[in-house]
Amino acid sequence: MFKLIKQLTSVVAMFAVLFTFTTETMAAGKSKTLKNTTKKGFVRCGVSQGLPGFSNADAAGNWTGVDVDVCRAVAAAVLGDASKVKFTPLSAKERFTALTSNEIDILSRNTTWTLSRDADIGLTFVGVNFYDGQGFMVRKNSGISSVNDFKDGVSACTNLGTTTELNMRDFFNSKGIKYEPVTFEKADEVVAAYDAGRCDTYTTDKSGLAAQRIKLSNPDDHIVLPETISKEPLGPVVRQGDSVWEDIVRWSLNVMIEAEEYGVNSSNADSMKTSDNPAVKRLVGAEGELGAALGLDNDWSLRIIKQVGNYGESYKRNIADTGILPDRGPNELWTKGGILYVPPAR
Amino acid sequence: MNFKKILPQFLTILAVILVFGFFTYNAQVNMENRGITFGYGFLSQESSFDVQFSLIEYDGSHSYFRAYLVGLLNTILVSVIGIIFATVIGVVVGIARLSKNYLIERTAAVYVEFFRNIPLLLQIFFWYFAALRALPLPQKAEPIFGVFFLTIKGLFVPAFIWNNLDIFIYSIIAAIISIIFVRIYARKKQESEGKQTPVLYISIGLLLILPLLSFIIGGSSFSIEIPVIKQLSNTSFTYEGGIGLPPELIALALALSLYTATFIAECVRAGVQGIGKGQKEAAASIGLTPNQVLKLVVMPQALRIIIPPTTNQYLNLTKNSSLAAAIAYPDLVLVFAGTALMQTGRAIEIVSITMLTYLSLSITISIFMNWYNKKIAIKEK
Numbered sequence: 001m002f003k004l005i006k007q008l009t010s011v012v013a014m015f016a017v018l019f020t021f022t023t024e025t026m027a028a029g030k031s032k033t034l035k036n037t038t039k040k041g042f043v044r045c046g047v048s049q050g051l052p053g054f055s056n057a058d059a060a061g062n063w064t065g066v067d068v069d070v071c072r073a074v075a076a077a078v079l080g081d082a083s084k085v086k087f088t089p090l091s092a093k094e095r096f097t098a099l100t101s102n103e104i105d106i107l108s109r110n111t112t113w114t115l116s117r118d119a120d121i122g123l124t125f126v127g128v129n130f131y132d133g134q135g136f137m138v139r140k141n142s143g144i145s146s147v148n149d150f151k152d153g154v155s156a157c158t159n160l161g162t163t164t165e166l167n168m169r170d171f172f173n174s175k176g177i178k179y180e181p182v183t184f185e186k187a188d189e190v191v192a193a194y195d196a197g198r199c200d201t202y203t204t205d206k207s208g209l210a211a212q213r214i215k216l217s218n219p220d221d222h223i224v225l226p227e228t229i230s231k232e233p234l235g236p237v238v239r240q241g242d243s244v245w246e247d248i249v250r251w252s253l254n255v256m257i258e259a260e261e262y263g264v265n266s267s268n269a270d271s272m273k274t275s276d277n278p279a280v281k282r283l284v285g286a287e288g289e290l291g292a293a294l295g296l297d298n299d300w301s302l303r304i305i306k307q308v309g310n311y312g313e314s315y316k317r318n319i320a321d322t323g324i325l326p327d328r329g330p331n332e333l334w335t336k337g338g339i340l341y342v343p344p345a346r
Numbered sequence: 347m348n349f350k351k352i353l354p355q356f357l358t359i360l361a362v363i364l365v366f367g368f369f370t371y372n373a374q375v376n377m378e379n380r381g382i383t384f385g386y387g388f389l390s391q392e393s394s395f396d397v398q399f400s401l402i403e404y405d406g407s408h409s410y411f412r413a414y415l416v417g418l419l420n421t422i423l424v425s426v427i428g429i430i431f432a433t434v435i436g437v438v439v440g441i442a443r444l445s446k447n448y449l450i451e452r453t454a455a456v457y458v459e460f461f462r463n464i465p466l467l468l469q470i471f472f473w474y475f476a477a478l479r480a481l482p483l484p485q486k487a488e489p490i491f492g493v494f495f496l497t498i499k500g501l502f503v504p505a506f507i508w509n510n511l512d513i514f515i516y517s518i519i520a521a522i523i524s525i526i527f528v529r530i531y532a533r534k535k536q537e538s539e540g541k542q543t544p545v546l547y548i549s550i551g552l553l554l555i556l557p558l559l560s561f562i563i564g565g566s567s568f569s570i571e572i573p574v575i576k577q578l579s580n581t582s583f584t585y586e587g588g589i590g591l592p593p594e595l596i597a598l599a600l601a602l603s604l605y606t607a608t609f610i611a612e613c614v615r616a617g618v619q620g621i622g623k624g625q626k627e628a629a630a631s632i633g634l635t636p637n638q639v640l641k642l643v644v645m646p647q648a649l650r651i652i653i654p655p656t657t658n659q660y661l662n663l664t665k666n667s668s669l670a671a672a673i674a675y676p677d678l679v680l681v682f683a684g685t686a687l688m689q690t691g692r693a694i695e696i697v698s699i700t701m702l703t704y705l706s707l708s709i710t711i712s713i714f715m716n717w718y719n720k721k722i723a724i725k726e727k
Contacts, residue, residue, distance in 0.1 A: 093684055097693050100382065121691025122382035143580035153576060153584045155499060160671070160680065161688030165395045169406045181396050182594075183685065184674045193674070196478040197498050198593065200582040241379050 031244030033105050034078065034295060042084040045071035046104035049089040049186060052211040053324040054110050054130070063087045067108040069314040070129055070236045072307070073252040074106060077300040082307035091185055093161040096121060099239055106249055107237040110205065112163045117237075126250035128235040129311075131330040131339060133228035134167045135206040137213065140223050142200070147171070147227045150201070155180040157190050157199035164204050167230040191215045205232050210324045248294050254342040255301045259283060259310035261333055261342075266309040269302055282346055290345060301345070311340070373694065388690045389414070395685050397676045399592050410686050417681030418703060424598055424677065425664040425707075431603035432663060433656075436610025443615045454611070462608035467669055469605055474597035474673040481593065484575060484583040493572050495585055500592045502573035502585040510566045517560035518553075525549045594675035598667065606663045610656055617652035618644065649722050657715035661708045668704070678703060 037043055047055035047067055055065040068087070076082040090098050090109060099107045100122045110132075111117075113125040136156075138144045150172075158164045160183045172179045182199055184190045187208075194202040195216050202209065206224060213219045236253060238246050259265065262280045264272050273286040281287035284302045291298040308314065312333075320326045332338025377384060389411040396406050401419040404412055442454035461469070478498055482488070487497040495502040508514070525548075532543035560566045573588035621644050629643040630636075670677035671684055678700060687696045 093688055096688075096691055100693075116689075117691065120383070122377070123691075138579075139581060141581050142578075149579060151576075151578045153586060154578055154582075155584070157674075160674075160684045165685060166406075166689065169394060169396050173406075179396075181398050182592075182674045183398070183676075183680070185671045185680070185684065189672065189674070192475060193478065196475070197483055198478055200578055 031242050031248075031295065033239070033242045033245040034248065037078055037105060041079065042086045043071055043075040043078065043106065044088065044104045045074075045085050046088050046090045046095055046098050046107040046109055047071075048109045049091060049188075051110060051187065051208060052214060053207065053319040053322055054211065055087070055089075055108070057087070057089075065318050066129060066314050067110060067234075067236070069256070069308050069318070070108045070249070070253055071106050073256055073304040074249055076303040076307040077248060077252050077294075077296055080303060082303075091161075092159050093185060096123060096237075099123065099237060102239075105238065105245070110208065110234045111237055112205075113233045113235055114163060122240045123237050124240045124246050125235055125237050126246055127253045127342070128233040129253055130207060130234040132205040132207050132232040132234050134164055134171075134203060134230040134232060135209055135228055136225045137194075137202045137209045137222050138200065138225060140221050144201075144225070147175070147225055147229070150175070150177050150179075152178040153180070154201060155182055155199045157182045157184065157194045157202050158204055159183065159187055159190055160185045162204070163230070163232065168203055171229045187212060188215070205234070207234075207319075207325060214324070244295055248296070251294060251301075251345065252304055255283065255304050255345055256308065256311040256314065257333070257340055257342045258345050259301075259305045260312040261335060264305055264310060265313055266306055269305040273302075279344070279346070288346065377694075382691075384694065386695055388692055388695070391690075393686065393689070395689060397681055398674070399595065399676055410682075410690065413686055414678070414682045414699070417676060417678035420676055420681070421664075421667055421670075421678040422707070424595060424602065424667050424670065424675065427595075427599045428602035428606065428663045428667065429660050431599065432606040432610055432659070435603060435607035436656075436659075437614055439607060439611035440614025441618070443611060444618055458608040458611050461604050462612075466601065466605050466666055467672060470598060470601040470669055470673055473601045474594065477593055477597050484585060493570070495573055495575075497585070498593065499584055500590045501596055502588050502590050504573065505571045505588045506568045507571055508566070508568045510560075510564060511568075513564035514557060514560045514566040517556045517564065517566075521552045521556040524552050524556075528552070592675070594670070594673050597673060598670050598675045602663050602666060605666075606659050609659045609662075613652050613655045613659065614648075616655075617648035617650075620651045621647050646722060650719070650724070653715060653719045653722070657712060657719075660711050660715065664707055664711060665704060 045068075047063060047065075050056050051065070051067075053065055055063060055067040057063050063085075068085075071085045071087070072082040075084045088098065088104050090104075090107075095107055095109055095111065096117070098104050107123075108129075110130070111125075112132075113128065117123055118125050136147060144150070154177065156168060156179055158168060158181065165181065165183060168179070168181060182193065184193065187204075190202065190204075191212050193199060202212070204212070206228060209224050213222055213224070216222060236249055238249055259269075262277065262283060264280060264283055269284055272280050272284045275281055275284075275286075278287055282290060284305065285291065285298040285300070289298065291300045294300070309317070315328060315331065320328070328338060330339045332340060334341040374384075390409050392407060393410045393413045394406045395413070397404060397413065397416050399420065400416045401423060402412075402416060404416045439454045439457060442450050443458070445451045445454070481496060481498040484495070484497040484499055487495045489495055493504045528543075528548050529545055532545050535541055535543055571587045573585040573590070575583055576586045577583055625643055625647065626639055629639040634642065667677055668679040671680040674680070683696055683700045687693060690696070
């Protein structure tokens, strides 16, 4: 009897080992996410619940923003049509669970890249599409002109489940200031509470402050303090364990930035096929076999540039022209004094 | 024969184990594929985030477990406040619904129909943002009784600073014990001699005199710390000293009690109306006063009808308090299943703990109310 049980266990264990082995090799051989996306015919993209310039839906439900453009670029590369994206608005709290539980395939939602997020919870950050930092917004008539003017008892409104909460504590602790954190689940409530006077300051990423300021009843009555208290590299995220998909998203973003660097944009992309510069020719698919390496055709990058545009176009259309942050600051190319620097597409 | 009986049971258990096992296995495989680790070790790690309002000492240097306790206590706080107010309002409105005065009866009816037919989340938003818009800024707040300040940043109340607090507490315990003895004595006296003792007046007297003695003889004393306004910048102010109750707590407690009170009011009305008219007439015919009729005949019977559905309302209120996250009241869902979940990314662990916690809270309320229900139920002799 005992022997029988032992034998049975070993058989079960063998099956278990075999099963895990087969699933592993299958995942490595072909990207499940890529296969599913092609089958479905659209890219499933997680975005914010409305952050002008990054991901924001208009009255007709059309999404725009630099974060949105990353998903559109992937759709253009994989499916040939930048409009084939299904957007899912997510709160800061829901975003990672939505990604790890397979509800979405790309999370492009002004998400800060940190070690613990990258390593610990089954996510992989593929790059940075916006270099940001946390700042404070206050009322102009408060007379506060620097973070050093904050006093004990200051109340600060912010969003739940963000790195903001942690930075805020580090900052106020280092200054020895006692503060009252008021954290809301949705950004709209943060704005409403700050607007009503519940809080003395509103703290989040500076880009977020600039974007949310528009929603205040009198935007001109508020200023963003000059100090930046943290590094917030924002970028798209994918599930861990699908390296092919990860590469596709990473290089879709990189191609947009590299296109700007070489002066390739949505209107001149076709004519660049005959360029003298081999790097430009590679970028528009006229030379090399870059697409094949990603499991795509060779026009993938040309489609991104033609349908979505290069990074500069995306920034101008979504962030500069809307008056959110006309100055590109660190988000300028490395060749122009910024820190946008991507590995070469070759 | 025996086999036929056991087989369905066995199959049910097998099905449960298989379903449960499948979900566990599925979660395990998926988590492994995505490189997610599983474990409760994070509870002892430093949380590194602060919470706006806490009943116990807490800041970001404490552990996630401590943050969990902070959230749990805040949930219990708002639930207890909600239950007390909902019960008081519910009983008053429920009795008002039975009033012969047309105006009172109609007002109560309109209140009930209005508040129970609007989704609770909307009511919470309404009370919070309406309150925020309506309440004055700290520097413009008029003191209430000279010591309370109701402002957009919360309700600031004076704090008591005690000397020899323990003696005061002993005196109250002594008062409660003597009241129990008085009640036992009064009941015995009524059973043997048929005479009634004014228990209520004696109890009130005891509750006043004994604590008073602790001040005069025991050396207890307290001073009151009144909130003082403090300037933070040219235009922003706050209060220091005393106790500050955040507007989120007030709005949430208000919304929860007003909403749940409508249901309790209906339970009370149903309970009282469920007592036959003959009962009251019979009681009156043996010479009981109207007060005695209510206290000795109607209420004991009505309570039996009122308690079970009211228990449901208490449970609902406790569970509904999780809507707090919408208006930044740091309850269990906001602190633990919100911020802590986000910072650690341990969704399965944290959600399971949170679910178990609500389950335990609800079961505790249930057990207590069932005990009370049994106590007042008809005892067959």
